[in-house]
Amino acid sequence: ERPQGELRFPDSYYDSEGRLVVKNLTLPQLEAWCASIGEDGPKRALQLWRFMYYDCKWIRSLEDAAVERGAQNGFSPAFRAKFAGLATLDGGLLLQSIHSAADGTRKMVFKVAHGPAAGGQVETVLIPITREAGAKARITLCVSSQVGCDMGCQFCYTGRMGLMGNLTAGQIVEQVVAARRLLWEEDVAAGVTKHITPITNLVYMGMGEPLHNLPAVLPSIETLCQPLGLHVSYNKITVSTVGLVPEMRQFAAESRAVMAVSLHATTDEVRDRIVPVNKRWPLAELIGTMEELFPKDKELFPKDKAAPRHGHHVLVAYTMLRDVNDSDEDARRLLDLVKNIRCKVNLIVYNEYPGTPFRPSTPERVQAFRSVLIQGGHVATVRDSRGDDQMAACGQLGDPGLSARPR
Numbered sequence: 001e002r003p004q005g006e007l008r009f010p011d012s013y014y015d016s017e018g019r020l021v022v023k024n025l026t027l028p029q030l031e032a033w034c035a036s037i038g039e040d041g042p043k044r045a046l047q048l049w050r051f052m053y054y055d056c057k058w059i060r061s062l063e064d065a066a067v068e069r070g071a072q073n074g075f076s077p078a079f080r081a082k083f084a085g086l087a088t089l090d091g092g093l094l095l096q097s098i099h100s101a102a103d104g105t106r107k108m109v110f111k112v113a114h115g116p117a118a119g120g121q122v123e124t125v126l127i128p129i130t131r132e133a134g135a136k137a138r139i140t141l142c143v144s145s146q147v148g149c150d151m152g153c154q155f156c157y158t159g160r161m162g163l164m165g166n167l168t169a170g171q172i173v174e175q176v177v178a179a180r181r182l183l184w185e186e187d188v189a190a191g192v193t194k195h196i197t198p199i200t201n202l203v204y205m206g207m208g209e210p211l212h213n214l215p216a217v218l219p220s221i222e223t224l225c226q227p228l229g230l231h232v233s234y235n236k237i238t239v240s241t242v243g244l245v246p247e248m249r250q251f252a253a254e255s256r257a258v259m260a261v262s263l264h265a266t267t268d269e270v271r272d273r274i275v276p277v278n279k280r281w282p283l284a285e286l287i288g289t290m291e292e293l294f295p296k297d298k299e300l301f302p303k304d305k306a307a308p309r310h311g312h313h314v315l316v317a318y319t320m321l322r323d324v325n326d327s328d329e330d331a332r333r334l335l336d337l338v339k340n341i342r343c344k345v346n347l348i349v350y351n352e353y354p355g356t357p358f359r360p361s362t363p364e365r366v367q368a369f370r371s372v373l374i375q376g377g378h379v380a381t382v383r384d385s386r387g388d389d390q391m392a393a394c395g396q397l398g399d400p401g402l403s404a405r406p407r
């Protein structure tokens, strides 16, 4: 029996038993829902929020709170009984396995329990970064936004699966919570109880095209950045897109996270072939939109303090494919394409997978390509391949059988 006046959300916010999945809600939505079931909205919402997302708790159920923190700090039996029939703290991902690569990269594989992608598998990759020897590990977390992907990029393993379904906001958030829980458990087991290994950067570059699932991606970013919970900063979150122009506009207008556009080619002829979405939004339209959203001449620190400071720049991702897009001529064309865009170019070393017709560019070619960009006055970095012996690297997420196969 649901209370009269209870706030209703879209169907995808509920699990298969009709319970509201609380991780799908932003904090203001949770406050409104708590109030609608007769609770003190802000107080109850904050209590739930902190147990779900704040510092070493990350509970899966209200009973966890009682066990872990003592009943007096947890939830009253009366509230637990009321909550049990209405909602769940479980985001809807079941951890299946964890694969470690030789370089310390790890891939968590989950089964999706409910929602549009129910029954599918989804993957989250923890990439350690250490800037100097002896420094404490920091983690970049790569999250998935869909099971499979509809974009069909020719060099991408995930693209070969097609789209099986969208993840919900709660399932995106749950990937981060699960990674945090894992790091915490490991630190505790190693005797570290303070300053757990931080997740410093978060990238939406796992399975799926995030801008193809904006209704879940946008609220998930709000939840991840909420200061009373996981408190990731917006400029540490990068959301990648293959170039869906209308959604790029929406994202730039509604989110403060960083956008990364996967360009991968400098002519329509090549891009049509390797990134089929180019046929819908060809280079001229894509570049024009980027020039409009991230103009080079925009004042970086406007005097008007109230003006938004986000969206200064965009990242341009460019996967280097041998003899396909890696000539000096390509580099010069790339310079020309981005000349009016405030951007950084990130050259990506291609990760091969069994059966792909593409080969990575040689290290010498990557450096020569990069030199052309730098001589043209552009910031260009090279992203190394990480985790590729466990199929945890970029463009390799997808097949659980292959995932565990050392190459």
Ligand code: SF4
Binding pocket: 149, 150, 151, 152, 153, 156, 157, 158, 159, 160, 206, 207, 208, 209, 242, 395
């Ligand atoms: Fe989808 Fe990204 Fe793969 Fe393209 S590269 S098919 S957008 S997952």
